[in-house]
Amino acid sequence: MEYYRPQHLKRVLQLLGGGKGKAKLIAGGTNVIPDLRGKTIQPDALIDLSHLKSLSYIKEGNKSIRLGALTTIAQMASSKVIKNYAPILSEAAQQLGNPLVRNRATIGGNLSDASPAADTAPPLLALDARIITENATNNKKAIPIDQFFKGPNQTVLKRDEMIKEIIVPKWTSPHIKTAYIKLGLRNSMSISVISMALWIDVEEMFCKQIRIGLGAVAPTPIRALKTEEMVTGKEITPDLIEACGSELKKEVRPITDIRASAEYRREMASVLFKRLIERVTFEQRE
Amino acid sequence: MSKTKLYPLKININGVWKKAKVAPEESLLKVLREKLGHTEVKEGCGKGDCGACAVLLNGKPVNACLTLALQADQQKVVTVKGIGTPDRPHPLQESFVKRGAIQCGFCTAGMLVSAKNLLDENPNPSRDEIKKAISGNLCRCTGYKKIIEAIEEAAQKIRQTIYDKR
Structure with a gap:
């Protein structure tokens, strides 16, 4: 096996495009190293991204927050910008793995590993984030996150393409509420049993728009589009919440x-849908 | 798979620069233990669940089993031996012994590394913050109570030292 430690993104993309057998990108290593050890992957080369400091950032713009692919989960968990404008992403980051893992694991790695239970995916789906990629011929793409995952550990990324940054819109309207729940078997170091993130534009119990991101209930992290459609443009009533709960049960495709x-x-x-809806509409009913 | 090449590694462990030749897929844990003689770093699960192999990499606690040795090239690593010595133990090491926070001792090296980082960043942690800080370290003997008490006691000692210096 060969090892490369490029200092610049350009060189990474050159290496990816160079066609030197199967190359595997490694960032924090918290997924790749167990895979190497278990021989579930057997690459010809490792391209170590841990020295690409230029891709480790959290930048606040007027309308969005930009996260470099190499930003660690620990950096996200302690970021005030993320806490202020994307609290559900902050919560998910604080609950991912454990402190030792969070110091290594990166946002780009969590997404490109594409576990059905990837912890950052449900909040990013609910927040309607975009993934910016770049390939060997310097082609950039902005992929809406709901089109990014293809199957367990599979994404739309081509062999010569990598995640450069994640763009999270800043939602500042007072009518926009968000909430997140992760169920695990224990508090620390647990892979989620199911997780759900909710984003809703709601005024006096009238739902203008809603996005529901789910983890660990389908081959990929998913949006619950049919359930979203049921709520959009409606008055939220106990009956509607009940009906949405039933729809969600049909819409998810979990495994044992x-x-x-x-x-x-x-x-x-x-159950989680009911809990989250109650949380976000609590103030409306006061 | 093609034949594995070896690459030069230069790493600062507890203040001393050391060299080795390592394969790309070798973990920092394996190289620390098998090539550099640092057997004070323990291997528990080998996949990031137990925290027995925790070391400080550039000041941050990480699982050495989930880090490539080559990712620590030119970087600073501190193991439990770098936190204090038998002659000059760190307050945490003293209070772990005094409080009986050690039974079999296997988790101790990693526990101390996580606790050291906590107290460096926050010398006055709440019980909840202590629990969170060691949530990546499993102990199967003491049930955590004595470990948490030991960290609290060490924190108090450190605060006293800071106060005395003023």
Whole structure:
């Protein structure tokens, strides 16, 4: 196996495009190293991104926050900008893995690993984030996050393409509420059993727009589009919440694994939705 | 898979620069233990669940099993031996012994590394902050109570030292 430690993005992309057998990008290593050890991946070369300091940043713009792909989860968890403008992303970062893992794991790695349970995905889906990629011929793309995941550990990224940054819109309207829940088997170091992030534009119980991001209930992190459609443009009533819960159970496609059964996950999708809706509409009903 | 090449590694461990030749896929943990003689860093699960192999990499606690040795090239690593010595132990090391926060001792090296980072950043942590800081370190003997008490005691000692210096 060969090892490269490029100092610049340009060189990374050259290496990816160079076609030197199978090359694997490694950032924090918290996913790649167990895969190497378990021989579930056997690359010909490792391209170590840990020295690409230029891709480690959290920048606040007028309308969005830009996160460099190499930003660590620990940096996100302690960022005031993220806490202020994307609190559900901040919560998810604070609950990912454990402190030792958060110091290494990166946002780009969490997304390109594309675990169905990727912790940063549900909030980013709810926040309607975009993923900026670049390839060997310096072609840049802005991929809406709901089009990024293709299957368990599969994304739309081509072999010569990598994530450069993530753009998270700043939602500043007072009518926009967000909430997040992750269910795990324990508090620390747990892979989520199911997680849900909610973004809603709501005024006096009337829902103008809603986005529901879900983790660990389908082959990829998903949006619950059918359920979203049921709520959009409607008055939120107990009956509607009940109906949405039933729709969500149909919309998710969970599996049974060592952490939970498919039935449990399906049931909890509906329960979490009710909890989150109650949380975000609590002030409206006061 | 093609034949694995070896690459030169130069790493600062507890203040001393050391060299080795390592393969790309070798973890920092394996190289510390098997090539550089730092067996005070323990291997528990080997996949980031237990924290027994925690070391400070440029001041931040990380799992050495989830870091490539080559990712620590030219960087600073501190192991439990770099935190204090038998002659001049760190307040944490003293209070772990005094409070009986050690039974089999296997998690201790990693626990101390996580606790050291916590007290460096926050010499007055709440019980909850202590629990969070060591949440990546598993202990199967003491049930954490004595460990948490030991960290609290060390924090108090450190605050006293800071106060005395003023």
